[in-house]
Each structure stands twice: as structure tokens, then as C-alpha cells.
Amino acid sequence: MSDVTYPAELEIAPLTKPVNAAVTVPGSKSITNRALALAALAVNQKPTLRGVLRSEDTEVMIECLRRLGFQVSVDWSKNTVTVTSDSARLIPANAADLFVANSGTTVRFLTAMVSLGEGRYRFDGVPRMRERPLEDLLESLRQLGVNAHSEGGNGCPPVVIETTGWRGSEVTVRGTTSSQYLSGLMMAAAFASRPVTIRVEGGLVSEPYVVMTEQMVDEWVGNMSRPSAGVFQTTPGPHRSVKEYAIEPDASAASYFWAAAAVAGGRVTVTGLNRKSLQGDVRFVDVLAQMGCRIEESDNGITVHGGHLRGVDVDMNDISDTVMTLGAVACFAEGATTIRNVGHIRHKETDRIAALATELRKLGAEVEERDDGLTIVPRALKGCAVDTYNDHRMAMSLALVGLRVPGVVIRNPGCVAKTYPGFWQDLERLRA
Known part of the structure; x- marks a missing residue:
């Protein structure tokens, strides 16, 4: 695990001037954990992943792969x-007895992946x-x-x-609770010894993450097609040769720094x-544009200029x-x-709709x-300790909020280690 240490509470000091910063965020958690699963299944290629995110979720995935008998060599430097x-x-x-902490991608991807094997595997x-629900998968x-x-x-786990x-060669999966069920099945199906047809039943939440999986399966294996809406097919055969794979910066992590420009004024560029x-969350900048920010794109990255919101x-x-973030x-x-059509986030690390409403x-x-x-109506804000x-x-x-409002205290700031251990240090760099 990362050696970053955290206090029990952290007060956020308001910025004294508009920001003017360029930020490099760590690798994408979503891409890292997909790439780790694909690299394990394509293990005869001995692929090297570059730009890997070091966080609780990704280290949990790596430890689970080791318990499944894979040799995983890590150079965090x-x-x-x-x-x-x-x-x-x-x-x-x-x-294998696998501890997945609170990593949804790990449990969903590996539950599908180990089903290709021969044996008994337990997840907790x-x-x-x-x-957190897993029954649909x-x-x-x-x-x-x-x-x-x-x-x-x-x-729910233990499972x-x-x-x-x-x-079997035909399977349906419900997509209204989590797209990760489908993503797990897609990655496993790409390495199955038989043709597989996956059909999505009902709606599908977070579809950009399914598109991400589809594109990564194409890069790694190249045997998946989508003959019609909500239908994915794979055929056995020779796989693509992947010796190195570069992981993008995390667009979800980038959203906090783009939002900092919106909240505090000024400009923030997220590089890379x-x-x-591959990540749909880059479209968060479009929402900021609707709110009044100006978006600038270049070869170096995406810049958000704060405006009247x-x-x-x-x-x-x-x-x-x-x-x-919004x-x-x-x-x-x-x-x-x-904010509409996000009922599925009640099943995340917490009930995010209820938690956000309570703390705001x-x-x-x-x-x-x-x-x-939920609907948020701005009122006069005050500092307090938030859970x-x-x-x-x-x-x-x-x-x-603490970038503008004095007295905002974050309880348990160490929970950021799940996906972004260095977040507080990077946030502090906005003051330079």
C-alpha cells in the first residue's frame, strides 16, 4: 500500500486568489484494473503496463491476481x-480465498474471470x-x-x-445496477474457448465504461463484435500481441481540478x-461549459477557465x-x-445521493x-466538519467547497487512498 499518511481530520484553507495551474493526475483506476485483468488472461504475452495507478483498489486487484497464481512484478518508482x-x-x-476490500471493479471483474477456470474461489x-449487489452477475x-x-x-459478498x-455460449445480463457486470463478462468472454453471445437485458447505466471495455478488448484480443444494440459476440482464435500498454490519466480524478477552476476562478489545465x-468522464467539462466556464483544448491537455456559474x-x-463533483x-x-438518472450510485462505496444531500x-x-x-439550490454557505x-x-x-468557504473540515481524509493517495498534495499545489 502507498506510504502516504493522513490526519484524522483535514481543514481546507480557502484560496486567496484565482488559480493558475497545470496538474498531472495519476493513471485511470478504471483502465488500470481492466488492463490488469486482461494482462492476466493474456499472460503468455507477458505484457508490461505503464502509467499504472497505485491505490488501494489497484493494489487489491494485484494481490488477488497473486493469490490466483499469477506472478505480478511491480515497480512503483x-x-x-x-x-x-x-x-x-x-x-x-x-x-483461492480473495479479499477485495471495497473495490467494485476487482470483485466484478475477477468473479467473471475466475469462472473460466477450474476450481473454487471465494470473494469477501x-x-x-x-x-453491494452482485446477484445480476x-x-x-x-x-x-x-x-x-x-x-x-x-x-452480496461473500460469494x-x-x-x-x-x-454455455449464450448469456443475458442486467445492466441497470452496474455496467461492471457486463464489462466483467465481456473481458472473460474474449478469452473463452467457445463462441459467446452476451445480451444486455433492460437499460444500461454508465455506458461509456462499457465502450471503454469494448475498445480495450479490441486492443488486447480483437475478437469482439456488436451485431446489434445490446448484443456482444466473441469468437475463439488467435489474439493480438500486446507487449506494452499505456494507461491514461484518470478523468474522474481530473474532474476535481477542472471543478476547482469553476469554484475558485482562474484556470486549471489537466495534462495528458x-x-x-477512453474515459467518458472527460465530458464533465461539457457540463462545466453549460454552467458558464470556458473550455480550451490543446495537445497538452484540457483547460477549464472559471466563469460566472x-x-x-x-x-x-x-x-x-x-x-x-458537480x-x-x-x-x-x-x-x-x-442531477437526474443516477439512481445506481446509491449502490457505490456509500449511498452517494443520500450522502451528498446530507453533507451539502x-x-x-x-x-x-x-x-x-437531487436538486441543489445555492444558499449562504458556512464552514463545518463534513463526513x-x-x-x-x-x-x-x-x-x-473549502476552496471558497472558510472552516470546511474533511473527516477521514485518508479514504482518498482508494483511488488517489496523493490527492491532498496535488490540491495544495493549486496555491502556487
């Missing part, structure tokens, strides 16, 4: 990881992970002939996968990201990891901001909470 295996088996270990995590694996069940019978490999990014009404289903910005806008009210905003979103619910995105988002 260069942010590189190489995955190898001495086994002819797709999953080297035939039994922290108390909050034992409340377990049901899909059962369709493929896998014995996949929740020990508590509630569809057990007992498998001799996939015995552009519109061609106005409230917006926005469907954030596709960029739901930035809901809380919630902080909305506190400084003229008029109400309404503490700070003085007027908030109307709905099943699928983070052990949710990294709550901590990073609420800190933005």
Missing part, C-alpha cells in the same frame, strides 16, 4: 506492472462490500453452467464461484487528457462518478442545479433528494 504465469491453465490456482470484503454465470452463489443468500469452465480518451439540469447517467460546483452557481445541507445548501438524483462515509469521491468533492 516507474508505475509499471508485468503479469506472468508458469501455468498452462487460464487461471493458475484451483482454489469490508462491511460495505457485503452490502452471479445469475449470468449460472446461465453459463457455473455454480455461483452468495453465502448469505442476499446476492463463491465453483466452476469447471463455461458450459483529450477528447479521444449558472445552474443546469443534466442527465449524468453516463458520467455518474462526477455527480458529487454537487460541489452547484453550490456556487446562480440558480438551481438538477450541513454546509448550508438547500437540497431536494429524489430516488434517481465522507469512507468514500473517496465524497472527500475529494466536498474539499472543493
Whole structure:
């Protein structure tokens, strides 16, 4: 784990002048954990990943891969990881007890991945992970002939996968709770020994993350097609040769610094990201543009210039990891901001709709909470201690309010280690 240490509480000092900064954020968590899973499945290629994010979530994934029998070589001084295996088996270990902490990508990607193997695999995590749903994925694996069940019978971890490999070629998966179920199945299907057709049942949340998975599977394997909407097909065959893979900076992490320009005024450039990014969250800058910011793109990155902010009404289903970032910005806008179609974020590290509403009210905003979103009406803000619910995105988002409002104290600031251990140091660089 990263050697960064954190206080129990952290007060955010307001900025005394508009920002003028260029920021480099660490590698994408979403891409890193997908790349680690793909590198393990393509292990005979001995691929090297560059720009790997070092965080709790990614170190949990790496430790799980080791327990599954993969050799994972890490050089954090260069942010590189190489995955190898001495086994002819797709999953080297035939039994493993895996601790996934509160990493949704780890449990969902690896649950699908180990089902390709032969053996018994058990997944468990922290108390909050034992409340996070997995039943839709377990049901899909059962369709493929896998014995996949929740020990508590509630569809949440601990879960057990007992498998001799996939015995079916057709599977449906529900996509209304998490797109990660589909992404896990897509990556596993790409390495299956038989043709596989995956059909999405009902709606699909966070579709840009599915597009990310599809593009990465194409880069690594090249055997996936989408013959019609909501249908994915793979065929066995020779895979592409991937010796090195570069991971983009994290667009969700970038959202906090773009939002800092909106909140404090001035300009912030996040380097290494552009519109061609695999990550849908780069589109957060479009929401800031609707609110009155000016967006500038160059070969160096994307720059947000702060402006007079106005409230917006926005469907954030596709960029739901930035809901809380927008919630902080909305506190400084003229008029109400309404966020819609994000009911699925109630199943994240915390119930993010309820938590955001509670903490913004503490700070003085007027908030109307709905099943699928909330409306934020700016009011006179006041400093106070805010709770983070052990949710990294709550901590990073609420800190933005403290850039303008004195007395904002973040409780449990160390929860940022889940995806961005160096966040507080990078936020402090905005004062330079």
C-alpha cells in the first residue's frame, strides 16, 4: 500500500486568489484494473503496463491476481506492472480465498474471470462490500453452467464461484445496477474457448465504461463484435500481441481540478487528457461549459477557465462518478442545479445521493433528494466538519467547497487512498 499518511481530520484553507495551474493526475483506476485483468488472461504475452495507478483498489486487484497464481512484478518508482504465469491453465490456482476490500471493479471483474477456470474461489470484503449487489452477475454465470452463489443468500459478498469452465455460449445480463457486470463478462468472454453471445437485458447505466471495455478488448484480443444494440459476440482464435500498454490519466480524478477552476476562478489545465480518451468522464467539462466556464483544448491537455456559474439540469447517467463533483460546483452557481438518472450510485462505496444531500445541507445548501438524483439550490454557505462515509469521491468533492468557504473540515481524509493517495498534495499545489 502507498506510504502516504493522513490526519484524522483535514481543514481546507480557502484560496486567496484565482488559480493558475497545470496538474498531472495519476493513471485511470478504471483502465488500470481492466488492463490488469486482461494482462492476466493474456499472460503468455507477458505484457508490461505503464502509467499504472497505485491505490488501494489497484493494489487489491494485484494481490488477488497473486493469490490466483499469477506472478505480478511491480515497480512503483516507474508505475509499471508485468503479469506472468508458469501455468498452462487460464487461471493458475484451483482454489483461492480473495479479499477485495471495497473495490467494485476487482470483485466484478475477477468473479467473471475466475469462472473460466477450474476450481473454487471465494470473494469477501469490508462491511460495505457485503452490502453491494452482485446477484445480476452471479445469475449470468449460472446461465453459463457455473455454480455461483452468495453465502448469505442476499446476492452480496461473500460469494463463491465453483466452476469447471463455461458450459454455455449464450448469456443475458442486467445492466441497470452496474455496467461492471457486463464489462466483467465481456473481458472473460474474449478469452473463452467457445463462441459467446452476451445480451444486455433492460437499460444500461454508465455506458461509456462499457465502450471503454469494448475498445480495450479490441486492443488486447480483437475478437469482439456488436451485431446489434445490446448484443456482444466473441469468437475463439488467435489474439493480438500486446507487449506494452499505456494507461491514461484518470478523468474522474481530473474532474476535481477542472471543478476547482469553476469554484475558485482562474484556470486549471489537466495534462495528458483529450477528447479521444477512453474515459467518458472527460465530458464533465461539457457540463462545466453549460454552467458558464470556458473550455480550451490543446495537445497538452484540457483547460477549464472559471466563469460566472449558472445552474443546469443534466442527465449524468453516463458520467455518474462526477455527480458529487458537480454537487460541489452547484453550490456556487446562480440558480438551481438538477442531477437526474443516477439512481445506481446509491449502490457505490456509500449511498452517494443520500450522502451528498446530507453533507451539502450541513454546509448550508438547500437540497431536494429524489430516488434517481437531487436538486441543489445555492444558499449562504458556512464552514463545518463534513463526513465522507469512507468514500473517496465524497472527500475529494466536498474539499472543493473549502476552496471558497472558510472552516470546511474533511473527516477521514485518508479514504482518498482508494483511488488517489496523493490527492491532498496535488490540491495544495493549486496555491502556487
